[in-house]
Amino acid sequence: MQRIGVFVCHCGSNIAATVDVKKVVEMVKTEPGVIHAEDYQYMCSEAGQAKIIEAVKEHKLNGLVVCSCSPRMHEATFRKCAERAGINPYMVEIANIREHCSWIHKDMDEATEKAVILARAAIAKVNLNAPLQAGESGVVKRALVIGGGIAGIQTALDIADAGFPVDIVEKEPSIGGRMSQLDKTFPTLDCSACILTPKMVEAAAHPNITIHTYSEVENVSGFVGNFTVEIRKKARSIDMDKCTGCGLCQEKCPMKKTPSEFNRGLGNRSAIYTPFAQAIPNVPVIDRNACLKFKTGKCGICSTVCAAGAIDYTQVDTMVTEKYGAIVVATGFDMIKLDKYDEYAYSQSKDVITSLELERVMNAAGPTKGHLERLSDGKAPKEIVFIQCVGSRCADGRGKGYCSKICCMYTAKHAMLIRDKYPDVNVTVFYIDVRTPGKNFDEFYRRAVENYGVNYVKGQVGKVIPQPDGKLLVQGVDLIDNKQILKEADMVVLAAAIEPNPDVRKIATMLTASIDNDNFLTEAHAKLRPVESPTAGIFLSGVCQGPKDIPETVAQAGAAAVKAIGLLAKDKLMTNPCTAKSDELLCNGCSKCANVCPYGAISYEVKEINDHGIRETRRVAQVNNALCQGCGACTVACPSGAMDLQGFSNRQIIAEVDAICR
């Protein structure tokens, strides 16, 4: 039996308003092992922790139960507190009487009764806790960044500047990501390429950064400080060392009718291509699905014209295996598909485009060389309608429930740029709300309205109807004047919702990182740990965690880098001591545990066992504590009950069950 102290937290009024904390203290005093019980307003505060330390000293306690918020919040705090008080940190159990009790129940008697039961379960568990010692593991001082957009580039630069080697894995032929597709950026209206390309060059030239483009992460194993990652480098069909980036191959390629992904399908590219002129690396790839040589065996013009002899049709995918201490996910976003929003006639008219397509149209390097024109007939538009929240804030299940956050600002930017360059073009924006929080953001939006005469209409558009004369009839509503609006437009621009990159779920599964229903990666704590995944050693950068604009993305990329640097700077990490342990007297070496272990942590050893005075040589299971992650699969698979999990032992869990069902 332990000497247990129970500490009940009021959490201000968060717990105390629904749970009678004094009664909980009284009720638990009679529980077996409880020597001391008290309550305090904020147990996690310095004063609260001092009370715990004092009580440990005064009553010679060796086990603690803290009835407070979720262990996901403050278990670490109270374990450190226990350590300071001189007892083993794993002699602490948390009874979650906030998230699992006071916050979800209204009736005080009911909530108090439940809090007592939860406390009892924790007390019963602590009575069976044993001191555990955390082991140590090393840290591979190298980071992996998945995704080479602005988030990935910034994170990699920050980590590399701190002196650690970083690898960027980018699936496209060039780094740059979405930002490289943009024309101008809000709220400063500086050109996107002008601020991005220097960073791309810096990353490429940095001695600590290795860039794997046209590559994908294929497999991840290991754990914090020691991940092993397999990277597939897709066959580029070009020898990267020989290519000089002269571009002659692209010029001479006869297959020039492939839709350019970079231009969102609005222009064409050749089968051998770099996505854009400032691509890094400036080495093309051959799209084998489009290339005549690969399709028919004839052609080979690129090989003939290449003076460097860099074309290699026989190249195959290669696998690179590398070890990393930290992994940063920066997989970014894409626009949603608009097939469920056909009322806006996106599939019916070339003149209905998404905002990202408009970026390409307005970009001097884009399909129209920066001239604003209708994509159907090349005529200059006179009337442009922007429709906001297409698929964002969508409660009907067709689109996304969340706000995409960036659309209000980029639409104001588009409207302003159009009115500035083409003052005779009328611009109308249909919006639900205009959301412009951010430094200099609202001023920017007001400039669009006040100085540039952009016509903002509060209301949604029900339908866009293509007319026989090529115009688009926009049917909307003005909620402020409460009237229907019918407007003829030459172009309609849809602010389509953004969604996480479709590949992110696959990557999250490989990393065992949590992901939400919208495919955004979940952070360890919404407020206090926004750039860390709950899975140790995995960090989140950019839109993979939630919608963000460029300034926020860069800020988060820096934060993720700092967290990764903090990890890489350590020489040793404490490992989770809640690992499996086999009782050699009970083990008969059947191998069932090793079969279910996902980490290969269990091996077998032939050992001489002293079984109650009988000496015999048997094969018994051995757990490698450095590999075991403490899932407990083996404990249930073991037919003889020899395998148990420290910190979550059979006896401990049964004690909790008994306490709850008492």
Added chain:
Amino acid sequence: MPINKEFKPKIVAFCCNWCSYAGADLAGSSRLAYPADVKIIKVPCSCRVNPMFILRAFEKGADGVIMCGCHPGDCHYSTGNYYARRRMTLLFSMLDYMGVENGRTRVEWVSAAEGVKFSTTMNEFVEKIYSLGENVRLGDLRCKK
């Protein structure tokens, strides 16, 4: 069966640390109520739930046991919930055969982001247990007053 108004079911919920426990936390921080009859036990992974724990709960007078884990494919330990799923399928069919109706046992996958699902699942489950009434099978007579 007449509904016993005095009946306060005992319900044990096993939740994995990575998904469902966090889902329950999210239900809490979103103030999504469910009945106080549900008491959660944290386990590292749904595969840590030994069928023995569930039998023990019924023996000690539990009226329902629910196990929640990460969605298939999303297990923090890669494969744990697959083992849990198979084990529970077998156990629940055996329990049903023994007279502990299928409605008293449930497996649900709740991710860390599904506070709403956690709450609705618990509400449904508790309602089901109320409709089934007290569990009279498997209980150790020595545990009864």
